[in-house]
Amino acid sequence: MNLAADIQQRLLQASLAARAHSHSPYSRYAVGAAILDEQGRIHMGANIENAAYPQGWCAEATALGAMVMAGGRQVRAVLVSGPGPDIITPCGGCRQKLREFAGPELLIIAADPGGIRQHWTLAELLPYSFGPDHLKF
Numbered sequence: 001m002n003l004a005a006d007i008q009q010r011l012l013q014a015s016l017a018a019r020a021h022s023h024s025p026y027s028r029y030a031v032g033a034a035i036l037d038e039q040g041r042i043h044m045g046a047n048i049e050n051a052a053y054p055q056g057w058c059a060e061a062t063a064l065g066a067m068v069m070a071g072g073r074q075v076r077a078v079l080v081s082g083p084g085p086d087i088i089t090p091c092g093g094c095r096q097k098l099r100e101f102a103g104p105e106l107l108i109i110a111a112d113p114g115g116i117r118q119h120w121t122l123a124e125l126l127p128y129s130f131g132p133d134h135l136k137f
């Protein structure tokens, strides 16, 4: 995995700070996400649940929205933090949402308050993915 250690630490701190804003009174599973965009900026998000359960959304979705509204269009890396001890992995829907703004080489990092736990590429988590290029037929 080739993302500088200091940038990974910045993503970790941003993700944990975002996680503190989680609105997750139903699952009590607070999640934070930090996205590194093509301009080297970091965008943050937390999961936001809803009393009408299906209307809640994931931390990755919040962070993607923040990135797009700031003008970012490429995700270079994403760090997702959960409560631990089990390693968090982005849900299937978020893997696809990330695919819109990144290719198979996207670095996905999992963490918890104890630190970074795991690295994957998007290709590992979403093989044979459907992406924007499929619509250039």
Ligand SMILES: O=c1ccn([C@H]2C[C@H](O)[C@@H](CO)O2)c(=O)[nH]1
Pocket: 024, 027, 029, 030, 031, 046, 047, 048, 049, 056, 057, 058, 059, 060, 080, 088, 089, 090, 091, 094
């Ligand atoms: O990668 C993940 C996995 C789960 N959740 C949220 C959705 C829900 O609010 C809670 C429990 O599933 O965690 C995320 O935000 N990101």
Ligand SMILES: [Zn+2]
Pocket: 058, 059, 060, 090, 091, 092, 093, 094, 095
């Ligand atoms: Zn998700």
